[in-house]
Amino acid sequence: MSQDSHAPIEDKLKSAIQWIxxxxxxxxxxxxxxxxxxxxxxxxxxxxxxxxxxxxxxxxxxxxxxxxxxxxxxxxxxxxxxxxxxxxxxxxxxxxxxxxxxxxxxxxxxxxxxxxxxxxxxxxxxxxxxxxxxxxxxxxxxxxxxxxxxxxxxxxxxxxxxxxxxxxxxxxxxxxxxxxxxxxxxxxxxxxxxxxxxxxSTAPNLNVNAVTTLTAISEARTLVNEVYVDPKIRDYIVDLILATRDPATYNLKLGQYIQFGASPRATISLTLAAKAWALMQGRAYVIPQDIKEIGMDVLRHRVIPSYEAEAEEITSEDLVSSIFDAVPVP
CATH class of the missing domain: 3.40.50.300 (P-loop containing nucleotide triphosphate hydrolases)
Structure with missing residues (x-):
């Protein structure tokens, strides 16, 4: 599916997120x-x-x-x-x-x-x-x-x-x-x-006005489901998650440093978050950069470092960064 074919959808998405x-x-x-x-x-x-x-x-x-x-x-x-x-x-x-x-x-x-x-x-x-x-x-x-x-x-x-x-x-x-x-x-x-x-100041101005409604947010949520994710992008997401569980399959020597990898809930969360991020950029389709942009926030708390990693001061962010560097981008 070409990016041009998303133009009518993008017009609808842009009107739905004017409140952002x-x-x-x-x-x-x-x-x-x-x-x-x-x-x-x-x-x-x-x-x-x-x-x-x-x-x-x-x-x-x-x-x-x-x-x-x-x-x-x-x-x-x-x-x-x-x-x-x-x-x-x-x-x-x-x-x-x-x-x-x-x-x-x-x-x-x-x-x-x-x-x-x-x-x-x-x-x-x-x-x-x-x-x-x-x-x-x-x-x-x-x-x-x-x-x-x-x-x-x-x-x-x-x-x-x-x-x-x-x-x-x-x-x-x-x-x-x-x-x-x-x-x-x-x-x-x-x-x-x-x-x-x-x-x-002893009394700083913290007054905020309501500029959108829950109805508008709910409508935008519905449109998140219409954001297109190419099969190659879906495979990329699955590869990233699997790499947290079995790093050796992706030529990563991180097995001793990962106690637990990401769950299937992480796969769903990464996809939804990437779709929402693409929508916020005014796009009706997800690109690999969307996955990289939001991926650390989705995975940093789901990749649990082992005792060996803690002993060597390797954090979950270090592990996730290594995985993103190693998994081929479509």
Missing amino acids: PTLREEIGRVIVGQHYLVDRLLVGLLANGHVLLEGVPGLAKTLSIRTLATATAADFKRIQFTPDLLPADIIGTLIYSPKENTFHTRKGPIFANLILADEINRAPAKVQSALLEAMQEHQVTIGDETYPLPEPFLVLATENPIDQEGTYPLPEAQVDRFMLKLKVGYPSKADERAILDRMS
């Missing part, structure tokens, strides 16, 4: 720089994928998510994860009424469109696991009843680097449910100066 530049601009009124972070949040929004943000405190992770929720007019709930948090504090619980001699369901903050799980790794594993059913099935079970969550439903979580005091590692089953894991770094010198000029 406006949304970027509105978020930029509060968030200085962090274009990488904002663009990946938009990928998660379009591809219906949860996003995990890792970075030291003070990098506007929480503020970015709160600003995104306000600018999209989404029903937003913030959950502060602490060591004494209970699963019922997130999903809800049954409350007994002595007067009526019955139990009533009290729904938790999980019942919203955008959930900010703030400092998610400051709570123990049993609390983090309360999100598993919600993230995968978009539903919550309280007692004997199962309740659907509102659509769209997205978990945007922040975490501190694991070596910081008072943090718990996230269970692998939960980490795999995040489509993207972002590493948020320090701003540049120019951005730091802009932050100083804008925020060094």
